[in-house]
Amino acid sequence: MPKTEQGLLKRDAQRDLGAELLESVRQMKAGKRAAVHRVDVPQIVQARMDAGLSQGQFAKLMGVSVRTVQEWEQG
Template identity: 55%
Template sequence: MTLNDKELLKRDANRNIGEELLQSIRAIKSGKVGRTTPVEISPIAEARHKLDLSQGEFAKLLGVSPRTLQEWEQGRRQPSGAAKSLIAIAIKRPEVLKEILAA
């Protein structure tokens, strides 16, 4: 149903927008509003987050394009070779890669 301008003004005349916003913020903070389905994070994305790197930074570390990394994180492609080894290290021992980045 589409309301015309006059109908919208009539509807909104009795609204307390400030109170509605406050209720929404309280609901979000209490956790009553949000995702209803859990989001599964790929091990590659988890490794990147452990290192606190952006996709671009992590891709550069692995020697691949950011687009390739996105494909891996979203499960559309799988890494192979040296990238797979570096990702395994990032998952099991992120501090090792942090050391390398700091040097």
């Protein structure tokens, strides 16, 4: 159940934000960070992104339709 504005203010008045921040920094230094997730993208997508081109721009450069580029990117 959501807390009321008054309840949130009361809770926050009891917090030590400095101590919480310091503890977070200590945990990061100790390597207790959240997992980093990486997304592998097809080479064609990476090439287009590296070139800084939209799908439409890339399609025009390659002499194909945007739909063809979309199909390439979807494998």
